[in-house]
Amino acid sequence: MSENLKPRDHAEVEQAVTWALAGGKALEIVGHGSKRAIGRAAQWDATLDLSGLSGITLYEPAELVLSAKAGTPMAEIEAAVAADGQALAFEPMDYGALLGGLADAATIGGVLAANVSGPRRIKVGAARDHFLGVSAVSGRGELFKSGGRVVKNVTGYDLCKLLAGSWGTLAAMTEVTIKTLPIAETEETAVVLKLDDTIAVKAMTAVMGSAVDVSAAAHLPAPAAARVTELAGQGQSVTAFRLEGVAPSVAHRKALLQTLIAPFGEVAFLDEKPSRALWRSIRDVTPFAADGPAGGRLVWRISTAPSRGAEVGVALAERANAEILYDWAGGLIWAALPPSDDAGASLVRSIVSVAGGHATLVRASAATRAKIDVFTPESAALAALTKRVRESFDPHGVLNAGRMWAGV
């Protein structure tokens, strides 16, 4: 029978970990559980529920900085910064639709632990690039901090980077400090219809290599595009580019963009409202929503060199009957595969290894996630280093043990 520990402050988090250490127990760390279905399926003895550590502790818009306890809901943070015309520029996706959970259930700690970002990642970086400071409890039951509240800081190792994307396997974060940035004054999106994947990636590569300075570039093949309200009824693939900034700048770059992509096909523009809705859909991968037509499929998240995106996507479509959605100008591929015994793992990983990058199985049953490597296996030297790094924080495997790989 699994216990649920719900600490109210960092001292109680230390106590909970110390309790687990003494009893040889493994803890599953959760905020609101929105990403609980991601990762290797492992067995934990008790839950360390950090949702009781909630609240913004510092927000100074003029300093572009916000601190919050790890269990603070993203919705609360986004509303607070929006009131001052700011946002978390890395545009963290909401996994609710994709995983069939509630929308707006993420917490800041979970977003950082999973290094979640969105379409704007190609311009401003990922969650890890906006993560300035942290307090956390290690698997030794000890509170430690790293970083600070200023953007320029090289004092000691940057443990924020290491914790970002560590899926709770190193430490339980208790409080975090992140960078906030102003919301762009205007936004517009250019769309080109009917491009095949290869041409679309060429168009995105051309735009990314220009001075147009788009804040997002994505390609939705026809089946995916048909499931986005703003694009429905076209019956065609859609390649989209987002422009953000002050009005004179957007106007200037819009003209540049038009010239650049006109040779690829006819260009149309979406103004702010549909543009926002479109990028939210892409961010949250709603074309593959759990309650939609692709809901029965497994979903892989693939990170590759952007210019090689189509090579990977087309191979997956042809050889694994995958539905594809390309973000990050081709560098992020969401692939929805029909269910199969090995979740297509060997095929997916062999295709990705040719182009470079890695693939993570983000939606699959617990049984599948127990037998397939959810995260790409590492080379022997790297895997050994990863294990030593984990043990330097959590020598007895108390925190989220086995969430990434067996033993990690």
Add this chain to the structure above:
Amino acid sequence: MPVAMPVADEAVLARRAEIVAALRRIVPGEGVIASEQAMRPYESDGFTAYRQLPMVVVLPETTEQVAAVLGYCHRQGVRVVPRGAGTSLSGGALPLGDGVLLGMAKFNRVRSIDFANRVAVVEPGVTNLGVTQAVEHAGFYYAPDPSSQIACTIGGNVAENSGGVHCLKYGVTTNNVLGCELVLMTGEIVRLGGAHLDAAGYDLLGVITGSEGLLGVVTEATVRILKKPESARAALIGFAASEDGGECVARIIGAGIIPGGMEMMDRPAIHAAEEFVHAGYPLDVEALLIVELDGPRAEVDHLLDRVQEIANTCRAVVCRASNSEEERLLFWAGRKAAFPAVGRISPDYYCMDGTIPRAKLPLVLRRMQELSAQYGLRVANVFHAGDGNLHPLILYDANKPGELDRAEAFGYDILRLCVEVGGVLTGEHGVGIEKRDLMPTMFSEADLKQQQRLKCAFDDQGLLNPGKVFPTLHRCAELGRMHVHAGRTAFPDLPRF
């Protein structure tokens, strides 16, 4: 108070000839330097107050040689200090008398440029500016621009997580590096990242960056290159009070404007710079702000107008916008020459590097003036105002007995002040040996021990660049010990369900 370095291991020194011979077998020819005279150029880096000849200098040319040297040193228990161009201002590359100084200067090739993915793959000995020079023919550049960019190398930039004047908008090294090849102290070679954007597994590259050569030796880096902005213009804004300048910075950012660069100078720095380069700086102001906007011309013009409006509401007494590229460069000329300009008005100066929350600037400047009076030493300030990174320059004369010690004590007080107001000890120069013993003002023992445990995961014997960053050396076995007290497990107050 001089910083104490690890005591040399006599047993290693006694085996020097044997070690040198073994290293010569790995790196033949002139790649191993053992004569005192030839090792002299390596005895210090940009932090010249400290000097130490290494036991031997090794200049490998291939990743395999680096791996073989580190593997040999690991087996033999020999310490290693990696070095790029030796421009560190914090003593990060200060040699150890019983250690191998591993110079990476021969790794100076650009291996490949991938414009489609906007990355360049370079060896660590390529200079920062060399990356830009390799890609500028296609209209690209490498964004981080530390002031030593002509000389400093990418390997050193990764080790120090170097910044520059454009970081507020374009980020520091860590935001601009996507991959690396890394040799561990054991001699194992691992590859991290690549042309794709996010890490598989732990973001080890993120923690290597800024690790000051304590975790591994980078033998190749994949860096992001960006399209050069279409245009840039700057505004030169003078204020009668530094508070007004600070307010102007806050309001510019509050208005949603992220300038490409935003630099501030105080009165002594303005005067020194103006006398040196005649940039046309006003001399009757307490603070001078250079705000540079870059991007499409329409955007730059629009935002520059807004910056000037904001400046006027903040009681600017001088406000000029550049109307030509020559004028923009002239605005910058004084700022860029600020260090040598200060060097002209004082026999020596000591450059500090703290970061503070921007709003604390007036308070910190005031307290610094009080400290200046207390120590009897002048101070001039240049400030990356956009990101709160201060560079106070303490003026002293090393030939006057006691002045160097006073300058160091003054500097330490400034850094303590930075931490006290919510800032940090170092924004871009690194801890090295210079700020090593101040680490406890910012970090608890638990914080530092966790960092050192991480080092043990990379370097189990503490052989790679020991004596830097951490004030106390601990054995890994000692750091790994755990004390679990059964009595602490009760926690009756913790809610359970």
